[in-house]
Amino acid sequence: MTEVVQGGAAPAAEPKLKLGALTALVVSALIAAGIFSLPQNMAKSAGAGAIIIGWAITFVGMLMLAFVFQTLANRKPDIEGGVYGYARAGFGPYMGFNSAWGYWISAWIGNVSYYVVIFSAFSSFSGLEFFGEGNTLPAILCSSVLLWAYHFLICRGIQGAAMINIITTVAKLIPLGLFLVLVFVAFKIETFQLDFWGRPELGSVLDQVKSTMLVTTWVFIGIEGASIFSSRAEKMADVGKATMIGFALSIMMFVAVSLLSLGVLSQPELAALKNPSTAGVLKAAVGDWGATLMNAGLIISVGGALLAWTLLAAEVPYLAGKDGTMPAFLGKTNAKGAPVNALLLTNGLVQLFLIITLFNGSAYLDLLYLATSMILIPYLLCALYAAMIAVRKDGYKGEEGAAGKDLVVGVLASVYGCWLLYAAGPKYLLLSMVLYAPGILFYLKARSEQKLAAFTRNEMVLAAIAVVLGLFAAWQLATGALTL
Numbered sequence: 426m427t428e429v430v431q432g433g434a435a436p437a438a439e440p441k442l443k444l445g446a447l448t449a450l451v452v453s454a455l456i457a458a459g460i461f462s463l464p465q466n467m468a469k470s471a472g473a474g475a476i477i478i479g480w481a482i483t484f485v486g487m488l489m490l491a492f493v494f495q496t497l498a499n500r501k502p503d504i505e506g507g508v509y510g511y512a513r514a515g516f517g518p519y520m521g522f523n524s525a526w527g528y529w530i531s532a533w534i535g536n537v538s539y540y541v542v543i544f545s546a547f548s549s550f551s552g553l554e555f556f557g558e559g560n561t562l563p564a565i566l567c568s569s570v571l572l573w574a575y576h577f578l579i580c581r582g583i584q585g586a587a588m589i590n591i592i593t594t595v596a597k598l599i600p601l602g603l604f605l606v607l608v609f610v611a612f613k614i615e616t617f618q619l620d621f622w623g624r625p626e627l628g629s630v631l632d633q634v635k636s637t638m639l640v641t642t643w644v645f646i647g648i649e650g651a652s653i654f655s656s657r658a659e660k661m662a663d664v665g666k667a668t669m670i671g672f673a674l675s676i677m678m679f680v681a682v683s684l685l686s687l688g689v690l691s692q693p694e695l696a697a698l699k700n701p702s703t704a705g706v707l708k709a710a711v712g713d714w715g716a717t718l719m720n721a722g723l724i725i726s727v728g729g730a731l732l733a734w735t736l737l738a739a740e741v742p743y744l745a746g747k748d749g750t751m752p753a754f755l756g757k758t759n760a761k762g763a764p765v766n767a768l769l770l771t772n773g774l775v776q777l778f779l780i781i782t783l784f785n786g787s788a789y790l791d792l793l794y795l796a797t798s799m800i801l802i803p804y805l806l807c808a809l810y811a812a813m814i815a816v817r818k819d820g821y822k823g824e825e826g827a828a829g830k831d832l833v834v835g836v837l838a839s840v841y842g843c844w845l846l847y848a849a850g851p852k853y854l855l856l857s858m859v860l861y862a863p864g865i866l867f868y869l870k871a872r873s874e875q876k877l878a879a880f881t882r883n884e885m886v887l888a889a890i891a892v893v894l895g896l897f898a899a900w901q902l903a904t905g906a907l908t909l
């Protein structure tokens with residue numbers, strides 16, 4: 426994916442991305458950290474029955490969302506920037522801005538969680554225990570070194586990234602494949618059936634199902650990867666194909682990893698595992714080497730994904746800076762074509778958050794919940810936009826017949842988006858408002874650079890709601906009533 430790593434600023438003559446490269450991009454961004462911790466993350470507050478229901482809902486919902494990205498790529502081929510471009514086309518510049526802002530924050534907070542989980546995996550090797558849960562002082566120091574190493578690599582317009590990405594993508598599928606085979610062999614149906622509907626302390630089945638929703642969403646983040654880079658695809662149809670291939674491969678792996686683990690260790694045992702919990706599961710199945718294999722697999726997988734996600738994270742403010750959605754300085758590139766300012770701001774914030782992580786001791790799971798809740802609104806806006814163009818038959822020249830089916834898809838994806846907001850619960854909605862509210866300053870700067878009026882009346886109302894909720898949540902955080 427040499428083309429991709431140039432961060433969006435490559436000259437026009439740059440070769441376009443083909444289906445293979447787009448698929449590799451989706452797979453490397455999608456199957457990264459989440460899968461290695463799925464056994465614990467899913468079993469933490471849910472029994473086998475609820476986990477199965479959770480995957481069934483996720484299957485339908487994410488399939489609809491994948492169709493939404495496919496439809497939008499086909500019907501609206503000239504919208505750039507993927508996720509936020511659609512929100513802007515459908516709901517105006519302020520919602521477009523919020524979608525870019527939310528997606529961007531989700532991407533880089535996700536990266537913070539990546540650094541944390543990499544060093545958590547390192548700590549399992551003897552002599553490296555001091556890395557703890559990935560949020561100890563040595564872990565944060567080493568994370569910071571790694572962060573800036575990636576930063577300078579990308580700023581220099583690395584060519585080797587194509588190779589790194591292909592190698593890590595293939596390399597991570599080996600431990601994951603082995604995991605599935607070995608855990609399948611060790612699977613015991615009696616273990617799986619134990620407390621099938623969850624022990625009493627887990628609460629109702631609905632509560633258990635809800636508790637899995639942020640995790641299943643997290644593992645699927647990246648499904649929109651091909652559409653973010655749609656402006657660089659050779660054929661628009663390939664964006665949709667890469668999205669669907671990524672979806673099919675990942676749902677099979679995710680469901681298998683999480684369900685097979687429940688036949689090796691019981692729910693409470695899984696819930697108590699350290700992450701990456703696939704290591705603990707494989708250790709129970711085959712002994713110590715199993716843990717080493719999965720920890721090494723995670724380090725390779727996330728090490729590679731960090732490259733893809735640093736680029737994805739910077740691509741959004743870069744494109745938004747260029748088209749006036751965000752302040753213009755973010756659109757600047759260096760001589761190598763790398764979006765330097767967008768990268769610097771993104772990685773500067775990752776650094777700041779790593780330090781915060783050190784002081785408040787947040788672990789991988791807290792960070793991934795936060796990153797996931799930030800992306801829910803951008804996803805919902807895409808789904809609503811797909812429904813909207815289907816109603817208007819906008820972009821359906823000569824194929825109006827397809828609009829009916831697309832409307833069903835768009836509506837189902839929107840319902841799923843609302844359900845995710847509900848399942849995430851008010852706590853994460855509030856926390857995300859703390860991060861949405863300050864975006865207004867960036868938006869105002871962008872609007873004044875464009876010499877445009879700041880808000881329409883409706884936008885003003887939305888901005889006011891974001892500020893009030895954001896301030897309320899900040900106050901709750903300060904008093905300790907709300908915690909990460």
Ligand SMILES: NC(=[NH2+])NCCC[C@H](N)C(=O)O
Nearest residue numbers: 457458459532535536644646
């Ligand atoms: N750095 C990020 N923002 N990553 C988000 C994607 C998460 C990805 N699905 C994973 O399981 O690892």
